[in-house]
Amino acid sequence: MTALPPTQTIGVIGAGTMGAGIAQVAAQAGHEVWLYDLSAAAVDAGLHHISTGLDKLVARGKMTSDHKDAVMGRLKPAQDLAQLANAALVVEVIVEKLDVKQDLFKKLEDICPSDTILASNTSSISITSIAAGLTHPERLVGMHFFNPAPIMKLVEVVSGLATSQDVATTIYDTATAWGKKAVYAKSTPGFIVNRVARPFYAEALRVVQEGGSDFATLDAVMRDCGGFRMGPFELMDLIGHDVNYAVTNSVFDAYYGDPRFLPSLVQKELVNAGRLGRKTNAGFYDYQDTAQPIKINDYPPVNRSLERIDVVGDCSAIASLIAILKTLEGVDLQIDENRAKPAEIKIGSAVLKLCDGRFATVRSREEGIENLIHFDLALDYATTPRIAIAKSLQATNDALLEAVAFFQRLGKQVNVIEDLPGLIVMRTVAMLANEGADAVHQQVCSPQDVDIAMKNGVNYPIGPLQWTKRIGLSTVYETLKGLGQSYGEDRYRLSPLILKMVAAGRELDTLAEKD
Ligand code: NAI
Numbered sequence: 001m002t003a004l005p006p007t008q009t010i011g012v013i014g015a016g017t018m019g020a021g022i023a024q025v026a027a028q029a030g031h032e033v034w035l036y037d038l039s040a041a042a043v044d045a046g047l048h049h050i051s052t053g054l055d056k057l058v059a060r061g062k063m064t065s066d067h068k069d070a071v072m073g074r075l076k077p078a079q080d081l082a083q084l085a086n087a088a089l090v091v092e093v094i095v096e097k098l099d100v101k102q103d104l105f106k107k108l109e110d111i112c113p114s115d116t117i118l119a120s121n122t123s124s125i126s127i128t129s130i131a132a133g134l135t136h137p138e139r140l141v142g143m144h145f146f147n148p149a150p151i152m153k154l155v156e157v158v159s160g161l162a163t164s165q166d167v168a169t170t171i172y173d174t175a176t177a178w179g180k181k182a183v184y185a186k187s188t189p190g191f192i193v194n195r196v197a198r199p200f201y202a203e204a205l206r207v208v209q210e211g212g213s214d215f216a217t218l219d220a221v222m223r224d225c226g227g228f229r230m231g232p233f234e235l236m237d238l239i240g241h242d243v244n245y246a247v248t249n250s251v252f253d254a255y256y257g258d259p260r261f262l263p264s265l266v267q268k269e270l271v272n273a274g275r276l277g278r279k280t281n282a283g284f285y286d287y288q289d290t291a292q293p294i295k296i297n298d299y300p301p302v303n304r305s306l307e308r309i310d311v312v313g314d315c316s317a318i319a320s321l322i323a324i325l326k327t328l329e330g331v332d333l334q335i336d337e338n339r340a341k342p343a344e345i346k347i348g349s350a351v352l353k354l355c356d357g358r359f360a361t362v363r364s365r366e367e368g369i370e371n372l373i374h375f376d377l378a379l380d381y382a383t384t385p386r387i388a389i390a391k392s393l394q395a396t397n398d399a400l401l402e403a404v405a406f407f408q409r410l411g412k413q414v415n416v417i418e419d420l421p422g423l424i425v426m427r428t429v430a431m432l433a434n435e436g437a438d439a440v441h442q443q444v445c446s447p448q449d450v451d452i453a454m455k456n457g458v459n460y461p462i463g464p465l466q467w468t469k470r471i472g473l474s475t476v477y478e479t480l481k482g483l484g485q486s487y488g489e490d491r492y493r494l495s496p497l498i499l500k501m502v503a504a505g506r507e508l509d510t511l512a513e514k515d
Helices: 017-028 040-059 065-074 098-111 127-131 165-177 198-209 215-224 232-239 241-254 265-273 316-325 360-367 397-409 425-441 447-457 464-471 473-487 496-503
Strands: 010-013 033-036 075-077 089-092 117-120 140-145 154-159 181-186 308-312 332-336 344-347 350-354 372-375 386-391 413-416
Touching (some): 017 033, 017 040, 017 065, 017 075, 017 089, 017 140, 033 040, 040 075, 065 075, 089 098, 098 117, 098 127, 127 140, 140 165, 154 165, 154 447, 165 181, 181 447, 198 215, 198 232, 198 241, 198 265, 215 232, 215 413, 215 425, 232 241, 241 265, 308 316, 344 397, 360 372, 386 397, 397 413, 425 447, 425 496, 464 473, 473 496
Parallel strands (some): 117 140, 154 181, 308 332
Antiparallel strands (some): 308 344, 372 386
């Protein structure tokens, strides 16, 4: 363990949203923290913000007032950068501009001894670029916290070309000692989280753009069925469309226009209109006092008796659904798992299948299934209160009603959406997994760190690679292949790592295993 001990002083430069939060985290971990900002008023405001935040913890009995006083006593306003000379670590949390950051670090090299670690909280600038021109670029590292820093667990420890492994390890261990979950990342655009998370927004925007679903229904499906804490549209409204759109554009530009990160015209329209989300009282949702309650497009109850269910094929991707079918009383359930292809659930005239990356309409023709109804991926079919389904154009309305009644019998709200490839949760999870796998393929991080980053940086219910393991890499592979065929776009190209592991018949988490 090489964590900086609490006896060592920390400097934080920039006392805004993130700087104040980071200073609080370090002070709560026992360090003396010098907080500097170009604006003395910003330091006062930052300290006041920390103090009122800690007061709330005291009021809720989560911290004693003595403890709060001790934490506040360790936070010192610096009037001059030179007061940071004794710090073992200086974290830069200033405006997101390369030249301003470079200037600051050059000044710090004159002030601090050569073994002081210099860290940047940048979310989008290359650590290699920030370090370029320093006398000791090896001691500069990315220490990327998430907002709000005292609450969000993740810290990405980002190494540029020159960063020494010892410095990265010290920051990793220090972040861990501060109660955070640390991950290592190579300095590449978006690091881990801001890169892997792009499809969470992009696929949702595309589904809405193509009329697959309305945004509120999609949010409900992602929350209830996907297990995500917030739906993509409410989350974009919270982040602010200007900010979210700018991050997407910066990742897109940084990858030289890779279509995988293509920004959305739907979001651009909101930015153009000044409908930036909660902060302007309007985004996808209306936040004014006069706003009408949002209606989710739930299918009305369908009254049909369920007497017999035939399941034929491989059920591994829908194991939790099969488990609840086995608990149904008064239903004749026949399961024949001895077929290699993904399971079909036959109810009356309807054939239900977990969606892949094809339109149900196309799959219906390709597989010769007349009344095909696709249902979406769920984090857990036993507990999801909701499911999205779509009918192929060839299927009868009667088959659709059979499918609706079936899921209603399982206690689910049913959202019938348009027939789009990968519906809502499936296409999102497949693309998150693809991006995570590609980050691993490009040596940005380990598979384990993809999952740790997405769970702790953006609160995903399960890491995208863990989720892939749960449903089988071949399910993700088929979905991505189908999406690629459906759209004919490079956006859905498979990560070479997925191709390779599928060919080897192995899951991604076996990557490190030696034969
Ligand atoms: P902010 O605007 O709330 O605070 C920035 C502070 O830096 C201001 O108080 C400003 O007076 C001060 N400042 C600007 N130039 C300075 C200089 N040359 N020397 C000293 N102080 C200076 O910004 P925020 O949101 O806290 O972001 C700061 C950094 O953290 C940026 O690099 C941003 O990309 C990164 N970041 C932001 C996140 C967020 O959600 N806001 C999340 C993760 C990283």
